Amino acid sequence: MKIVVAVKQVPERDAVVRVAADGRGVDESDVAWTMNEPDAYALEEALQLKERAGEGEVVVLCAGPERVQSTLREALAKGADRAVHVVTPEAGEGSLGERDSLDVARLLAEAVRAEAADLVLTGLQSDDLGAGQTGVVMAELLGVPHATLVLHVELLDGGDGRRIKVKRELEDGWMQHVEMALPALLTIQSGGNRLRYATLMGIKRARQKEMREVQAAAAGKRVDEVVKVSPPTRVKRTEMLTGSADEVAAKLVERLRFEVKVL
Amino acid sequence: MIAGAVGMLRVGIELAEPLSFSVTERLLLMALIAASLGVFAWRSWPIASNILHSKKDADFSLRPVGRRAWKFFWEVLCQSKVIRQRPLPGLAHAFVFWGFLAFALVTLNHLAVGFGHGFLQYSGSFGPFYVGFAGIWAVLVAVSISGLFVRRFVVRPKWLGKRVSVESGVIAGLIFVLMVSYLAALFVGDKGFAARGLWWVHTLSLLVFLPLIPRTKHLHLLLSPLTVFLKRPQFSQIPKLEGDEDFGLFAGRDVTQIIALQAYSCVECGRCAEHCPATTTGKVLNPKKIVLEMRSYLNTAGPGSEEPLLDRPGSAMSMEAAFECTTCGACEFQCPVGVQHLSILIGLRRGAVNTGAWEDRYGTKLFLALEKQGNALGMSSIERDKFIAKQEFPIFDGSQEYCLWLGCMGSYDPKGREIVSDFARVMQALGVQFGVLKKEKCTGDPARRLGNDLLFGDLAAQGLKTFAAAKVTKIVTICPHCVRTIATDWLEYGVAPEIEHHSDFMARHAHLLPKQDGGSIVYHDPCYLGRYRDVYDEPRAVVAAAGELVEAERHHERSFCCGAGGGQAFLGEESGERVSHVRAKELIATGAQTIGTACPFCNSMFRDALGAVGGENPPQLLDIAQLVARGLAPRALSSDAEEKSG
């Protein structure tokens, strides 16, 4: 069983994000990068599937400039067998910033096609742009069935029946179980598994693993355009609750439950 | 003693020895000596071979020879540790040891007599003197060994283990016979039958004793002097990993010669287990069993084996045990023969974590938090920014003397923040210029102790870079774990600026600290300050300025762990009794009004423990910085503590 996991490199959660000079992106000069979290879960699911099946290959795939190799290495260190890096220019024409979701999906789908994978996994969305498009568009381009918001994948018929059963997360704690045929593409929701930590042995082994670079095709014409990027404006609101102690408590509970949603 | 010997000398003492030996007797003697030596060699060889065939210690160096020689003199020749930590049996042991040394010459002479070459002349003055001198030792040894015999077989302290060791009894008996036969020879007048009989009894005891040494714990007679001399120079030293296939102690092939030597040196005295916070609170871990299990692994699987060290069937060296250790170092400190448990235990953890074999929900969460957020509490660094801004801590810009390192606890833990804030007030009151770093990541202490070399290495390298970029030359911190990690563990990656614990800092300024009458304060020694760095007096000087210093039942190097170290603060619920509860009860039992701590981890453990076992009126819990700050005039600069009361 061959599984391709498409991952994205995104700024770290705590990164100080500044708007770039042109106002249409973020200034990348001192951003620290990391693997997109849902993609990390997609990788984990792939590794566990391989472990459960007892055989197979996990190939990680990422499009981007030189820097994304650190994320690919991380995936290799955690146990992926091979990496494919679709190389795009750092900036300017053909860079990630100049491409829309459709275009990135095309790049990735092209690389997946060459691999003839049984299963393609990717995070359901990215932590930075959050379009949630890439996975499903790839499925369309590859002409394979897909399922979104997947928490868990089960191999049916001992793994050789070429069928899987997936658990999807619906709203409000509801789950849906769907059987599908392979090949297929799944977009993975965070939290379905426990992630593994990176190990020294993993990193050392990763150095010997293959990292194939393929040049990205020229960018197609964008179907959308980023006009302006701006940081969220924070509004602080103070509201005094009045009434007797009991009334105040009741109001507070209501706010906490329905507005702040912490209860 | 010497006066006594001289007294006896005047009487003219002489050892009864047979005048001559027949050819048959000599042949018999030679055959017996050969047999004894042969059995001795045959039984020792597998052990020597296992040690020699273990992996070389790549980082080994005889330097510092002076320190090694001093340790040898003090711990082996003077028996200082043995006596100090267990005075009565320790002294008895020391007498037996010194007696053996005194007997070396006598024994040599004794065997030489058998070949007609006895060299102690009773006509001169040295011979009688020495024989008398050895006689005094013989009395001391005989009395001591009887005492130790009673202790082992009648009193039977539980740390010696449930199994009654028959061979110990036999050996004690042999030693006793050796001494008595020697003493008797002092009082036998003639050189006839009695003298011959005693000579043979003494000789046979000796020749039976020798081959018993290798496969019993009496092997320490031969190995422990070597072990003490050769042990790694640092406390809780964690050797550098060498090459691409070294992940710590994973299988037999990773066991180094020093570890093997230490494993074979263990005398099974149980001191390590007696002081271990894990063993004594009912957990699986028992440091003595770890050492003995290492020995039995070498005996069965062998030094080059590929079989994993952990979790062999029925083995006490289990994954569970290895990850219960708080790295408090009580075992390593106590061990009289120089076994260094921490390099073994942390080595085993490295072998498990560096290869990904250790799967633990909390451990993984901790590692991921350190990987992603760069702090052990898994908080966003923005929370630290807010805290610094609120406390109006100056940012370090190179102009201040000190960089105040907050650490994870000082940055994110509510109580840790109070401590840091109060320490900042103390520094300000002393007029010392300091600043904090804009961004800090964990020193990597929990990763280091849990054996995650990848993560620790990353954090150490980043930390070094941060200090260099900020041009820091002096660091001060409230956390002994940060001090140890930055000053010692980071050395593998580079040299960090000089770092000091706030107890050292405040003790240096003790004369300027406010004198207070703050009631009775019991001081708890943190493992990483006391046993790890030998800092005992400085925090006490600070406490003494703030109130009346009280000692708990166990203090200084015998202090009992709070349960937080070695990553335990971040792992799940402990099995057995909580270590922190045991210690908190001990501190409460002193009746002191306040518990003084010098480590934010101890503080947080006791905070929880006092809630559970503190009763109606628990003592107040304050860091030594807070004790000092109590005596400062309240300032406009707010600390969290003031805010609460205000």
Ligand code: SF4
């Ligand atoms: S370091 Fe402390 S907890 Fe660990 S084995 Fe030794 S005594 Fe026990």
Ligand code: SF4
């Ligand atoms: S390791 Fe040391 S302290 Fe522990 S039982 Fe052996 S000799 Fe005693």
